[in-house]
């Protein structure tokens with residue numbers, strides 16, 4: 001049975017938290033990791049796209065830019081003045 | 083404001099000379115905008131210290147979008163508090179850059195209310211660039227812009243705001259509807275424009291003819307350049323009129339044809355259309371006498387970029403000719419395959435052209451399901467190793483041929 005978008009989003013969120021400060025994750029990194037985890041038949045690229053949208057629109061994750069665009073947890077901007 | 087802060091001897095140098103000066107413009111804005119005044123102060127300090135005093139922000143943006151806002155903070159906010167935040171907003175311009183004066187006034191009002199009041203019309207991406215605002219002003223600005231019918235453009239690893247020449251709106255050379263195509267692609271790929279899905283940026287640029295007024299061959303990951311398949315339309319009486327009016331047809335037209343496929347005997351201009359590479363030179367010189375052919379469409383090219391990580395690259399032909407009414411469907415089919423391949427194999431910050439260079443055009447064509455054709459090779463007739471027609475192939479030497487005969 002196909003994995004729900006909510007489950008994929010949850011797994012993606014855990015991965016973002018796990019890699020925080022170690023590696024910047026792009027949406028393609030998250031997508032590839034979920035397809036590897038659940039299998040292509042259960043988790044499509046489109047499901048992953050919807051899961052990312054859910055994470056961003058709920059405010060649990062945000063996009064960041066450091067040369068390229070990544071997905072991270074909302075935090076106080078390092079470059080912002082106190 | 084202490085007078086000392088207003089002194090900008092280094093920037094003042096940039097006001098000298100006959101050309102327009104951005105310093106002059108910022109000084110005019112500084113009469114009413116404290117942000118503009120501090121911007122001048124910080125710029126002066128940067129010129130003095132020979133170093134940028136901007137830090138780039140990583141996560142500023144509007145809710146749900148991963149592009150359109152470029153975060154910027156001052157590293158000397160105590161000296162210049164009004165530019166402690168100085169974020170840029172990219173606004174998706176209308177296709178072909180057509181505005182009414184009323185809408186321009188309204189954008190100005192929004193930006194004077196929420197930002198520095200300073201603009202670039204337009205940035206190299208084609209967007210309207212709103213320069214300088216604080217984090218708290220991003221959402222209110224976005225909200226007012228959307229009420230006015232505008233959306234943010236792209237930044238980061240997204241499909242960047244597509245851009246197009248004015249095409250059929252004003253230009254008789256347009257071989258397809260560039261503005262319509264730009265608008266269609268912008269609306270079709272809203273998700274890719276606002277939610278970074280790629281290894282790096284991806285740009286579409288639409289030019290209506292090979293004059294390529296939006297420089298798509300040099301700047302776009304996917305260049306769509308108008309062209310024609312049949313013969314150049316020719317009005318002999320108009321050619322004769324140009325000659326009578328003093329145009330040197332031989333020197334100014336024929337001698338500059340890159341394939342030397344034109345001849346002029348003093349009365350008649352002849353074009354060997356089979357050898358024409360559609361460069362537009364002759365049409366540009368004799369616009370009343372020559373026109374693109376009637377069978378119009380576009381060439382699709384891939385892989386151009388300005389120098390960032392590696393050197394500059396011009397795009398390569400992917401599809402030599404797509405009829406005008408098939409361009410949109412062809413692009414939709416093509417980009418999904420290109421994006422799949424790039425998403426699978428592209429490294430972080432690797433443009434699609436760099437990926438093709440790294441993995442080879444043959445691998446790329448194979449992956450997206452296109453066959454190689456002669457138009458993909460810049461000088462196919464000069465390459466002794468590639469044969470596009472069976473009859474041109476040199477037969478394999480027979481076994482033993484060329485070996486010294488046994489005595």
Ligand code: SF4
Nearest residue numbers: 247253256290291295
């Ligand atoms: S690219 Fe060609 S069609 Fe477009 S504006 Fe320039 S000359 Fe006209």
Ligand code: SF4
Nearest residue numbers: 339358359361362364
């Ligand atoms: S368009 Fe260019 S290549 Fe073709 S005939 Fe004119 S000058 Fe020659």
